Amino acid sequence: xxxxxxxxxxxxxxxxxxxxxxxxxxxxxxxxxxxxxxxxxxxxxxxxxxxxxxxxxxxxxxxxxxxxxxxxxxxxxxxxxxxxxxxxxxxxxxxxxxxxxxxxxxxxxxxxxxxxxxxxxxxxxxxxxxxxxxxxxxxxxxxxxxxxxxxxxxxxxxxxxxxxxxxxxxxxxxxxxxxxxxxxxxxxxxxxxxxxxxxx
Numbered sequence: 001x002x003x004x005x006x007x008x009x010x011x012x013x014x015x016x017x018x019x020x021x022x023x024x025x026x027x028x029x030x031x032x033x034x035x036x037x038x039x040x041x042x043x044x045x046x047x048x049x050x051x052x053x054x055x056x057x058x059x060x061x062x063x064x065x066x067x068x069x070x071x072x073x074x075x076x077x078x079x080x081x082x083x084x085x086x087x088x089x090x091x092x093x094x095x096x097x098x099x100x101x102x103x104x105x106x107x108x109x110x111x112x113x114x115x116x117x118x119x120x121x122x123x124x125x126x127x128x129x130x131x132x133x134x135x136x137x138x139x140x141x142x143x144x145x146x147x148x149x150x151x152x153x154x155x156x157x158x159x160x161x162x163x164x165x166x167x168x169x170x171x172x173x174x175x176x177x178x179x180x181x182x183x184x185x186x187x188x189x190x191x192x193x194x195x196x197x198x199x200x
Contacts, residue, residue: 050102064173074184076179106156107197114126
């Protein structure tokens, strides 16, 4: 009996050792790893367009700024000029930026709220009003800083050139008051709102 045990023990140990080797091959010692290779594409599409410098690029509800004619005495006569400034809350002249492939734009400036009023005291197709009173100051808006090309009340000016390199440029809207009557006007803030549409 002792002899039989002595013979079987090594054999049992050998079997247990073989089991350990098999377990290593099954989960602890992988022979190798497979791989996946290929391509991942990145892309973005840019569209041609224009925006007010400093804006997020929204197409409606754009703040084109203010034609601020400053402060004058109620007895003033003569011309007063203004350039659009403060567009989209950025200090200084309102500027447009267009993509390099936009070579020209058209701009339409609406008639405002009081077109044709106040003509007895000066020249201008549009007008600003003092609060809710019947006091008006006529004025006009022009395509050029020399005030030679008035924006029509109901149509656009086409073919306005833009820089070919995508650089910012001043919004081509210039205001002018031309008060020819020396009659004093009521003191107060005179305002108007113009709808502006830029097409590219």
